[in-house]
Amino acid sequence: MDNMLPKVKTIRIMLQDMGEQQEAIFRMAFKMHNTTNYEIVQPDSDIQPDLILVDTDTEQGLANWNKLKDTYENVPVAIFSIKEPTVTSPYLAKPIKFDTLFPILRSLSQGGSIYEVSEQQKEDTNTNHSSGVRKATIHRFNPQRGLLGALKFASQGHQDIAILHEGKPVLIVFPSIQRVLLTISASELEKLSKDDNLSVVCKAVPDNPQWKEKAKVTIMSCLWQMAIWTAQGRLIYPMTPQTVFTLKRWPNLTRLAPVPESMRLSAFLTKTSVNLNVLYKVMPLDMPDILNYLSATYVTGFLATDTEFDGQNTKGHVAGESVNVGGELPDNQMSRDAQKAVSPSAEQPRSLLQRLMRKLIGKK
Structure with missing residues (x-):
């Protein structure tokens, strides 16, 4: 048998x-x-x-x-x-x-x-x-222009705003309930988001409970997705490769559009501060994925940056220009902290997942 x-x-x-x-x-x-x-x-x-x-x-x-x-x-x-x-x-x-x-x-x-x-x-x-080093040439974009800029503007006020393109509404934003009503398909919205020279008009609209009831998309998730579409692997202005940044808190990634390596980047950036030069050197990730993640977290308010945004250090850098990233890793405290954060350490406390995995493989 x-x-x-x-x-x-x-x-x-x-x-x-x-x-x-x-x-x-x-x-x-x-x-x-x-x-x-x-x-x-x-x-x-x-x-x-x-x-x-x-x-x-x-x-x-x-x-x-x-x-x-x-x-x-x-x-x-x-x-x-x-x-x-x-x-x-x-x-x-x-x-x-x-x-x-x-x-x-x-x-x-x-x-x-x-x-x-x-x-x-x-x-x-x-x-x-x-x-002998990782290098990249990248472009930047201005998040205050186009559809993304209009959505950001409309989300910060108190009045219900319709965003129009060629006289027709594309989005209706309701800040009081933190919702957005989409009046076109997602594919059309993506196409418009990628147009840096898109002409849009923001127009206040009267209160309409029926519109609000149909608005199912949160402002947060809409900003996140449109930031990715607009970025297209570019660095968000006014950030530069020298801007130091960290994550204020972990985004709820289960409710937001996926970005490759977002879990890994979130875990890293919640425990250390880096600039783009250092991040690109210590983490073997594709530059477009890093830049799309930075765009999404910056636009939605998750990303904290240093005082470079006061305008003093961005002189000479404008949106749309090419900038170089990479080169030799500087020997400073930020670089050492970043390398330590990406390196496994026996001294670091184990997470619940790590402890469960160790039990499964028979280790204490």
Whole structure:
């Protein structure tokens, strides 16, 4: 009878350069999967793995990936990273998505899911490697213009305001109930938000209970979403790469439009103050994601900045111009605090999630 039972395939995976929490997530996922038996092989084990996952977001990640490729010539050695690889390699993207994780792992173990690097990426990588630092050129935008500027203006008063484009209402803002009535589709609103030169008119409207009843969108969520659409990967004016900022409080991300890496950025910025130069250096995130997050949190009042906004230090910088970000990380207290915040520390108190994960993997 045992011969009639389907045999469960075992795939042995080695996790390299993984943090404790990241490894615990994999262990939890493997325990919940029943069609394939996934085993984690320790790096110092004599057991031959079927697949190796290397977290290349660590400082030595890519170097270790190269070493493991040479050591395990007949085993797929995959890059596990937030950013797309700068080399052609099997690739598993962060963060882990449970609905696609196991099909990708199956493909990786069979030599699939290869990420091919484009010629443009190779050029960009060579440029960055030649200088040894992360650099980027970015543009800025003025949040006081266009549809976003009109919404911000209307939300700060006490009168109900209709925002019109070409004589037709686009939004009706009700500050007394902190709601917005959308009179066009979300796709049309996105298109208008991306137009820096959009001509809009704000017009006071009489009290209308029926309109208010139909207004279901909060001003907060509308500002957040339109800030992302307007930013389009640009830095919000009057911020500069030297502006020091931190988060006043954690946004309720479950009720706001998603921004890639918003959880990670929120956790980081609630415990430290940085400028864009330092943030881009210590966190391996895409610049457009960082800038969209800064735009959303600034417009909605979650972001606190230093006195640079008094106008004294923004002289010579105007909205729309290109500015450079990155370069060598300065040796100052802000940089050291930022590096400490992104580095795991045994001295830091463990969160409830970390404690639960440690119990699941059998640690105290």
